[in-house]
Amino acid sequence: MPVADLGDVQLNHSAFGEGPPVVGIMGFSLDKSFWSPQVPAVTGAGRRFITFDNRGIGRSQGPYISTVDEMANDTIRLMDHLDIEKAVIFGMSMGGTIAQRLTLDHPDRVEALILAVTWGRTIEYMRRQHDVTRQVLDVAPEVLLEASMLKMFSPRFFELGRATIDQIIKSFAREGGPDERAIKVLRNQLDAMDKFDVLGELGTITVPTLVLGGRMDMMAPGFASEEIAAAIPGAELRLFETGHGCMVEEMAGFNAAVTDFLTGMAS
Secondary structure (H helix, E strand, O other), X not given: OOEEEOOOOEEEEEEEOOOOEEEEEOXXXXXXXXXXXXXXXXXXXXXXXXXXXXXXXXXXEOOOOOOHHHHHHHHHHHHHHOOOOOEEEEEEOHHHHHHHHHHHHOHHHEEEEEEEOOOOOOOHHHHHHHHHHHHHHHHOHHHHXXXXXXXXXXXXXXXXXXXXXXXXXXXXXXXXXXXHHHHHHHHHHHHHHHOOOOHHHHHHOOOOEEEEEEOOOOOOOHHHHHHHHHHOOOOEEEEEOOOOOHHXXXXXXXXXXXXXXXXXXXX
């Protein structure tokens, strides 16, 4: 797996398929492996899918971040390193906030935008949820992943998809939980998310945009997706009847929406 050496920052990245680029930006605490369910959706649309670990996550390294703006700049620097002049930007959860900031700051670098289970402004419910996450990091960081799964998927999926959830936990859990540096990275990501508020700027976005959300989302409420879609002129909105993990729980429908959007751009 190649690592882009940007001087002060090193970003671990991967590429799948061939064709015009799609750059995937992952959410809070997760590395690029979490994009695996969506790789067929992107490559099946005749696109090259570039994924990477955000700074401080997985094998990516660099100084601690404090704002979404810094993470958006990391993405632009990676695109420069890979000689990508323009791409579809696909942001998931926190990655969706990064994608919005990137598009607002660098509209000439964005062909189209896919925003999944994300938000455009500070939401009090989420701020309080982040405060609870900070408390978990203080007293029992090793249970953060398990606790997050309880909010990511619908109760029904725990009955039908137990093996999938167990595999996710097994794949991403660290022995003994995150270390001191990892906890600092996660705290800074939480702080960055709490400061993010661009809803009033989204009306300036002119590229084709697909917004995907979950009506039962207990991490990024479904109404946040509705707000984004209403704010971006011409944005397409698709809401699923599950939660934050709709990209796994309703993989077929989620992936079909992504593929249809990407192939429709070429028509």
